[in-house]
């Protein structure tokens with residue numbers, strides 16, 4: 438069965454699941470325009486995930502994917518946490534607020550909480566994708582038994598082979614160009630392979646359908662990936678300017694005004710690519726202590742951004758974006774999909 442038959446989309450264009458940015462409205466607009474909609478639910482509670490899925494199902498009958506995080510839960514080393522709190526305290530003092538004194542695990546992993554699985558089995562979205570690793574074998578079995586298509590991000594061939602061996606249906610080839618968190622299973626190792634090279638590598642060595650993700654902003658970029666053997670493309674940054682995304686005005690302006698990106702682990706504890714700001718230029722200094730694990734670090738970053746943005750300062754935001762952000766266009770989802778489809782047919 439082809440990916441198109443499996444997921445029943447008209448156009449091979451997937452909205453990337455983007456926690457905090459995708460909305461039921463955006464997902465449904467993509468679906469209703471013939472692409473595959475998505476909900477990034479990794480930062481949601483099970484109750485919020487349920488509400489978002491139901492809201493999307495109320496807006497479209499077309500299939501869409503939902504996405505969760507499979508990070509390995511790590512205990513926070515007290516000394517490491519304290520060193521990070523101490524290092525970051527002066528950044529809070531700039532805004533005349535008391536720095537936090539503890540770091541919390543703000544997002545449970547799909548691996549640790551079967552409540553997310555229950556929501557999925559109850560609502561039966563067409564597909565579920567995972568970032569940061571594989572779900573447990575029994576979770577994969579439960580999804581398969583329910584007829585739900587499973588997809589996992591891979592950033593190198595070792596991860597892609599593990600995805601195949603686990604019985605997952607689709608590999609998402611996330612290249613180094615991608616905005617947002619790197620899907621690396623083991624964050625100590627990032628092969629930093631481009632999307633194009635990953636698609637070619639997986640095409641040569643894997644059997645599963647491949648979805649290309651990272652740096653795909655227009656039809657020319659998409660056509661290249663499909664010509665190399667990808668069955669579809671997954672676009673994140675390109676959709677952030679859509680009116681129905683959850684992006685703030687400051688985020689939307691920054692995407693146009695400072696389209697330079699870099700990867701840092703300082704924001705969340707896992708490597709992620711976003712617009713260059715104080716995290717990259719001021720926090721990532723040679724004397725910076727070891728960054729505590731995900732998502733403890735993210736707890737502090739969110740508090741710092743909240744504090745700064747309340748004073749109309751956005752230099753500590755997590756404005757995730759891919760390397761090709763300068764190609765971004767402010768279009769509605771349906772118009773973007775139609776234009777990308779048109780561009781795909783034009784000679785490059």
Ligand SMILES: Cc1cc2nc3c(=O)[nH]c(=O)nc-3n(C[C@H](O)[C@H](O)[C@H](O)COP(=O)(O)O)c2cc1C
Pocket residue numbers: 453454455456458477478479504567568590611614615616617618650651652653671672673674675756757758759760761
């Ligand atoms: C704002 C933003 C948030 C993201 N959040 C998620 C997420 O929650 N889950 C996920 O699997 N990928 C997430 N990603 C990564 C995307 O799935 C995808 O790999 C990436 O957007 C592709 O690169 P591009 O942004 O250049 O199109 C996010 C990306 C962005 C830009």
